[in-house]
Amino acid sequence: MEIGVAHVWKTYGQTAVLRDVSFTAGARPVCLTAPSGAGKTTLLRILLGLEQPDRGEVLAPPGMRWSAVFQEDRLLEHLDARDNLRFVLGAVSPEALALLEALGLGDVGGKAVAEYSGGMRRRLALARALLAPCDALVLDEPFTGLDPEIRARCWEQVRRYTAGKPMVLASHDPADARALEAEIFRL
Numbered sequence: 123m124e125i126g127v128a129h130v131w132k133t134y135g136q137t138a139v140l141r142d143v144s145f146t147a148g149a150r151p152v153c154l155t156a157p158s159g160a161g162k163t164t165l166l167r168i169l170l171g172l173e174q175p176d177r178g179e180v181l182a183p184p185g186m187r188w189s190a191v192f193q194e195d196r197l198l199e200h201l202d203a204r205d206n207l208r209f210v211l212g213a214v215s216p217e218a219l220a221l222l223e224a225l226g227l228g229d230v231g232g233k234a235v236a237e238y239s240g241g242m243r244r245r246l247a248l249a250r251a252l253l254a255p256c257d258a259l260v261l262d263e264p265f266t267g268l269d270p271e272i273r274a275r276c277w278e279q280v281r282r283y284t285a286g287k288p289m290v291l292a293s294h295d296p297a298d299a300r301a302l303e304a305e306i307f308r309l
Contacts (some may be wrong), residue, residue: 124148125169125258125288130178132164139164140175145307147258151289153299156309162292163193165309166260169290182258189256191264195247195307197256203227203246206235210254221249224279226272240267248276252283259289265298277301 125147132140138163145152154162167173170188188265198206202223204214211218222228223243235243248264261280265273280289280302291304299306 123257123288124181124191125186125290126181127169128166128181130168130180132161132173132175137286140168140309143309147288147290149286149288149302151284151291151302153302153304153306154290154309155294155296155299155306158294159173160309162309163262165192166190166262166290166292169260180269186258187256188258188260189251189254190246190260191247191262192253193262193266195243197235197243197246197250199236200234201233202232203249204231206246207253210250210279218253221253221279221283224247225249225275241269241272244268245272245276248280249250252279256287258287259284261289261291263292263294265293265295273297274301 127143127145130140130143140252143165154165156162158218164173170190198209201209207218208214225248235246244264244267251259265276268276291298291302293299300305
């Protein structure tokens, strides 16, 4: 399965954010790199159908199911990790519990997400996106604020859960692209 971005343009007022952007993502992930404000998040929002391009198009199979990690964690603050996953999955499977454990979130008990550190929140947002039934993933700076050991654990799980699925990652860190064996696309 492949997704394509074909000649996408996007402006806000007089400011051109994306200019004739084209790429394809398939079995090999794509990592978008650019300075802050260069349009990475806008392009991801266009992929997800949350914004429309001024020109160009996203080429994806009909009915494609997306999963995403946004720059904001978008978690249910009053719920714990398991209940956040239950909200998306309907039930918490042994696989989901194993992923929480692999990401260092297996021992947080019933603590509400509101009490989590920033890194814990990122890992839970990542777990939710990886476990959600999907055909393709969009990850917007998913490893921000994670220490090197935890980041490596996250890379391992992303590789495991996204094998063979199109994935588009936005990251400022070239180590993310290397670890995920992603093709780098500079905006």
